[in-house]
Amino acid sequence: xxxxxxxxxxxxxxxKEVFFYKHVTYITSYSSKKDDYxxxxxxxxxxxGMYWGIAAMDLLGQLNRMNxxxxxxFTVSCQHECGGFGASIGHDPHLLYTLSxxxxxxxxxxxxxxxxxxxxxxxxxxxxxxGSFVGDKWGEVDTRFSFCAVATLSLLKRLDAVPDIExxxxxxxxxxNFDGGFGVRPGSESHSGQIYCCVGFLSVTNNLHYxxxxxxxxxxxxxxxxxxxxxxxxxxxxxxxxxxWVLASLKIINRLHWIDSKKLTAFILACQDDETGGFADRxxxxxxxxxxxxxxAGLSLLGNHSDSIKPVNPVxxxxxxxxxxxxxxxxxx
Amino acid sequence: xxxxxxVKTTEEQQEAKRKEREKKxxxxxxxxxxxxxxxxxNEFDGEILEVCAQLLSANPDVYTLxxxxxxxxxxxxxxxxxxxxxxxxxxxxxxxENCLRVNPKSYGAWYHxxxxxxxxPKPDWKQELKLCTxxxxxxxxxxxxxxxxxxxxxxxxxAPSDELEFTSNKISTNFSNYSSWHxxxxxLPVLHPDQEKKGRLKEDILIQGIxxxxxxxxxxxxxxxxxxIDQIDxxxxxxxDILIQGIxxxxxxxxxxxxxxxxxxIDQIDxxxxxxxDILIQGIxxxxHLVSVCTxxxxxxxxxxxxxxxxxxxxxxxxxxxxxxVYANSALNQVMVIFSQSVNLLQQPAEVSISGSVMDGxxxxxxxxxYHSIMWIxxxxxxxxxxxxxxxxxxxxxxxxxxxxxxxxxxxECWSKDKQDASSLFTAELSDEKTEFLTTExxxxxxxxxxxxxxxxxxxxxxLLMRALDPLxxxxxxxxxxxxxxxxxxxxxxxxKDLRSKFIMENAxxxxxxxxxxxxxxxxxxxxxxxxxxxxTTLHHLxxxxxxxxxxxxxxxxxxxxxxxxxxCVSDLKADSNKLQDISHLSGLPCLETLxxxxxxxxxxSQLEPLAACPNLRRLDLSGNSVCDLDLFGSKVRELLxxxxxxxxxxx
Numbered sequence: 001x002x003x004x005x006x007x008x009x010x011x012x013x014x015x016k017e018v019f020f021y022k023h024v025t026y027i028t029s030y031s032s033k034k035d036d037y038x039x040x041x042x043x044x045x046x047x048x049g050m051y052w053g054i055a056a057m058d059l060l061g062q063l064n065r066m067n068x069x070x071x072x073x074f075t076v077s078c079q080h081e082c083g084g085f086g087a088s089i090g091h092d093p094h095l096l097y098t099l100s101x102x103x104x105x106x107x108x109x110x111x112x113x114x115x116x117x118x119x120x121x122x123x124x125x126x127x128x129x130x131g132s133f134v135g136d137k138w139g140e141v142d143t144r145f146s147f148c149a150v151a152t153l154s155l156l157k158r159l160d161a162v163p164d165i166e167x168x169x170x171x172x173x174x175x176x177n178f179d180g181g182f183g184v185r186p187g188s189e190s191h192s193g194q195i196y197c198c199v200g201f202l203s204v205t206n207n208l209h210y211x212x213x214x215x216x217x218x219x220x221x222x223x224x225x226x227x228x229x230x231x232x233x234x235x236x237x238x239x240x241x242x243x244x245w246v247l248a249s250l251k252i253i254n255r256l257h258w259i260d261s262k263k264l265t266a267f268i269l270a271c272q273d274d275e276t277g278g279f280a281d282r283x284x285x286x287x288x289x290x291x292x293x294x295x296x297a298g299l300s301l302l303g304n305h306s307d308s309i310k311p312v313n314p315v316x317x318x319x320x321x322x323x324x325x326x327x328x329x330x331x332x333x
Numbered sequence: 334x335x336x337x338x339x340v341k342t343t344e345e346q347q348e349a350k351r352k353e354r355e356k357k358x359x360x361x362x363x364x365x366x367x368x369x370x371x372x373x374x375n376e377f378d379g380e381i382l383e384v385c386a387q388l389l390s391a392n393p394d395v396y397t398l399x400x401x402x403x404x405x406x407x408x409x410x411x412x413x414x415x416x417x418x419x420x421x422x423x424x425x426x427x428x429x430e431n432c433l434r435v436n437p438k439s440y441g442a443w444y445h446x447x448x449x450x451x452x453x454p455k456p457d458w459k460q461e462l463k464l465c466t467x468x469x470x471x472x473x474x475x476x477x478x479x480x481x482x483x484x485x486x487x488x489x490x491x492a493p494s495d496e497l498e499f500t501s502n503k504i505s506t507n508f509s510n511y512s513s514w515h516x517x518x519x520x521l522p523v524l525h526p527d528q529e530k531k532g533r534l535k536e537d538i539l540i541q542g543i544x545x546x547x548x549x550x551x552x553x554x555x556x557x558x559x560x561x562i563d564q565i566d567x568x569x570x571x572x573x574d575i576l577i578q579g580i581x582x583x584x585x586x587x588x589x590x591x592x593x594x595x596x597x598x599i600d601q602i603d604x605x606x607x608x609x610x611d612i613l614i615q616g617i618x619x620x621x622h623l624v625s626v627c628t629x630x631x632x633x634x635x636x637x638x639x640x641x642x643x644x645x646x647x648x649x650x651x652x653x654x655x656x657x658x659v660y661a662n663s664a665l666n667q668v669m670v671i672f673s674q675s676v677n678l679l680q681q682p683a684e685v686s687i688s689g690s691v692m693d694g695x696x697x698x699x700x701x702x703x704y705h706s707i708m709w710i711x712x713x714x715x716x717x718x719x720x721x722x723x724x725x726x727x728x729x730x731x732x733x734x735x736x737x738x739x740x741x742x743x744x745x746e747c748w749s750k751d752k753q754d755a756s757s758l759f760t761a762e763l764s765d766e767k768t769e770f771l772t773t774e775x776x777x778x779x780x781x782x783x784x785x786x787x788x789x790x791x792x793x794x795x796x797l798l799m800r801a802l803d804p805l806x807x808x809x810x811x812x813x814x815x816x817x818x819x820x821x822x823x824x825x826x827x828x829x830k831d832l833r834s835k836f837i838m839e840n841a842x843x844x845x846x847x848x849x850x851x852x853x854x855x856x857x858x859x860x861x862x863x864x865x866x867x868x869x870t871t872l873h874h875l876x877x878x879x880x881x882x883x884x885x886x887x888x889x890x891x892x893x894x895x896x897x898x899x900x901x902c903v904s905d906l907k908a909d910s911n912k913l914q915d916i917s918h919l920s921g922l923p924c925l926e927t928l929x930x931x932x933x934x935x936x937x938x939s940q941l942e943p944l945a946a947c948p949n950l951r952r953l954d955l956s957g958n959s960v961c962d963l964d965l966f967g968s969k970v971r972e973l974l975x976x977x978x979x980x981x982x983x984x985x
Contacts, residue, residue, distance in 0.1 A: 040358055044394055178518040260826075285335075
């Protein structure tokens with residue numbers, strides 16, 4: 001027999017409002033517990049963790065509560081000789097953390113505090129003969145890295161520096177599947193996170209005409225479960241982060257109205273922790289900064305909390321006003 | 334962090350946990366320090382591997398530590414013999430397997446395994462394939478493992494047929510295994526390539542995708558599914574007529590199966606009745622449960638059904654790049670071109686020449702955007718297009734992508750376009766054989782529908798089959814199916830409304846083309862394309878209507894006039910009584926003279942701004958929009974649109 005639908009049930013007592021100040025407190029206090037077990041064990045993704053916190057705080061209009069000076073200093077200190085950024089001091093340079101670092105510096109309007117040419121050199125040096133990008137010098141190929149590369153260069157206004165943009169595009173297109181989605185590499189199964197990266201890549205490079213929007217949009221809207229939450233692949237549990245990736249992809253291909261936004265809003269709100277603030281992947285689970293950003297960003301895209309949350313850009317997951325200031329406008333269908 | 338339940342703990346428990354974590358933390362921090370120090374001093378030895386291993390066992394996501402291991406192996410390889418390295422790498426593979434047991438979704442661990450296999454002198458690919466099979470037993474959907482499997486398969490030349498068999502086995506265990514269905518979508522085209530369209534699946538085999546739906550519905554019994562997979566796969570390699578027989582058989586089995594299930598239930602109830610009272614009670618409880626299982630037994634396998642339905646949707650192939658139509662208008666001094674695929678003439682301009690000499694001018698797409706588009710408009714910057722006499726105009730993107738049209742003496746416009754055959758515009762042409770097969774398939778699906786009248790997946794399949802067979806004749810029934818789907822799946826109501834709009838528009842275009850082929854050209858010009866009152870929520874395929882002069886889109890549910898920029902020749906457009914807010918796509922329509930937008934949701938002057946770029950707009954009707962209630966509405970509109978001669982039926 002088949003797998004029964006995997007889903008959660010929202011309790012009648014589940015939160016129905018945004019705990020605005022609790023989230024602010026959650027994020028500010030998270031970064032102050034530097035000796036905390038969780039904090040140390042996630043050192044390997046610190047740069048992304050900081051981006052999640054900072055982007056969330058900016059979307060809540062509370063960025064001034066973060067220690068700008070220290071954050072910029074730390075970010076700058078994570079840049080290596082080669083131009084790439086590591087997740088933290090002592091950690092190796094990688095595209096994932098290079099994008100996070102550039103996003104942080106872009107939000108703080110502090111891109112002039114680093115050697116931008118070096119970053120461009122690092123990113124462009126990671127393109128392969130077949131157009132793909134490796135994440136670092138050790139050679140792992142993934143469409144996430146194609147996105148990281150063009151998103152980083154785009155924020156630096158240096159998209160023209162990609163050695164072979166046409167091949168880069170063709171590589172991403174070669175990862176498209178029969179369901180209209182995209183996977184990690186050619187042949188890989190469609191996955192909402194990869195779809196977000198590939199659709200984002202095509203948006204940044206103005207190539208959304210390659211997307212079969214009706215086919216992909218259908219697959220994406222079928223990700224919504226009875227609880228209102230969205231899963232990342234068929235037969236999987238709903239999750240706030242997948243909700244963001246699916247939602248943002250739908251927004252980019254102009255099909256946001258294909259899901260029930262009220263139901264999704266209810267699901268995201270139910271994932272808040274009413275004691276500590278922050279969002280979890282599912283109601284009742286432990287919160288973390290990653291799901292907190294994607295919960296807030298999701299609510300922003302759904303547009304029904306515009307009094308307390310700034311508009312988010314679906315491609316970069318950063319406040320729209322930052323991209324307007326830089327002058328970056330990725331394609332939206 | 335995923336799936337970690339928040340649990341209430343006592344203070345005592347918290348304290349114990351805190352102490353334990355403190356201890357772990359100390360070890361972890363000290364270990365990390367040790368590795369980083371040794372790395373700084375270039376001490377790549379057994380000790381650094383050992384400390385790294387301890388740390389990674391606890392936290393396999395620390396990517397830098399995997400890098401340190403790779404560096405260490407590189408250094409060791411300089412002095413050690415291949416045999417010694419082989420031993421080290423073998424041990425490493427065992428270590429990675431331990432890490433994967435802790436976290437089977439660790440990107441770092443899986444990639445490290447690829448790296449080790451790429452560097453080991455004698456990789457044992459068979460062992461790796463076994464490992465994949467084992468990990469896919471733990472978690473049949475682990476995409477890291479599926480990807481690793483494909484890596485192993487590519488490196489060790491495993492036959493695609495063996496892999497297909499593997500997916501069959503996985504599906505036999507659980508037919509909801511979308512990962513397996515996905516893999517089949519990659520394997521089948523390799524096993525049965527279409528000679529003409531390289532890399533695509535043979536159309537016949539693609540059609541067999543249609544049977545996946547009923548096949549899955551029926552798959553409540555493993556043995557039946559196994560039989561069916563074997564049957565279908567056997568059919569694929571046999572002759573076409575046998576293939577069709579095989580395909581037809583499956584839905585019949587489905588019906589048999591569904592009926593069998595009902596029969597079993599009835600038997601069970603009967604048995605209960607003759608037994609003791611408490612068993613009877615059980616029986617009564619059992620009945621509604623079984624009934625609900627029966628009536629909903631499609632739902633749990635929805636995703637697999639979806640995979641199947643995708644196969645049907647994916648039927649029409651992509652057309653090669655070409656020019657489908659060229660239209661020149663000397664009064665407008667413009668040339669309009671429609672391509673079979675999106676192109677970007679701002680990046681790679683096409684050349685426009687008249688009687689052999691190139692005409693200067695500028696390209697813009699129909700949206701006036703910087704992006705790819707299928708429709709491009711060339712505004713000629715000289716009088717070359719307006720010269721007297723017979724002329725031939727040519728648009729050339731590449732040697733093999735060009736098209737000419739002929740301007741007769743005294744003519745101000747000319748068309749050159751592909752013949753539009755109404756019947757094959759949106760559906761593949763069907764042989765008698767295929768028609769017969771699809772008809773039988775539809776009948777079987779209709780039988781399934783009787784058993785589960787509200788099942789969205791069954792209804793969707795019925796709709797798609799009807800569209801393949803006879804979209805015009807079966808229109809009313811199709812609309813009925815949509816009504817049921819819309820009442821069943823409210824979450825995706827807008828998706829299904831948009832899909833319905835697409836099919837309705839296809840039918841309207843087919844009817845229009847059929848009618849047009851029966852009358853003269855000037856009659857066609859005067860005819861109105863009527864798509865009013867059709868519950869349209871979005872507009873599709875409008876490039877097929879680029880030569881239409883009059884169009885009526887009134888009484889629909891449109892929020893925006895998306896894609897109307899493709900109506901290059903439209904001069905009279907009516908879209909009364911919709912919910913229009915966004916009319917930006919009207920911007921730039923060169924021929925638009927009369928525009929009626931009565932009873933819509935236009936509330937501000939800024940919404941009208943796109944009309945400023947319609948040079949020939951003379952008559953505009955906005956009656957029934959709240960924008961008309963604004964102070965000084967008339968004079969402000971005249972200021973914005975000085976080209977108007979009439980507003981809301983009053984002469985200006």
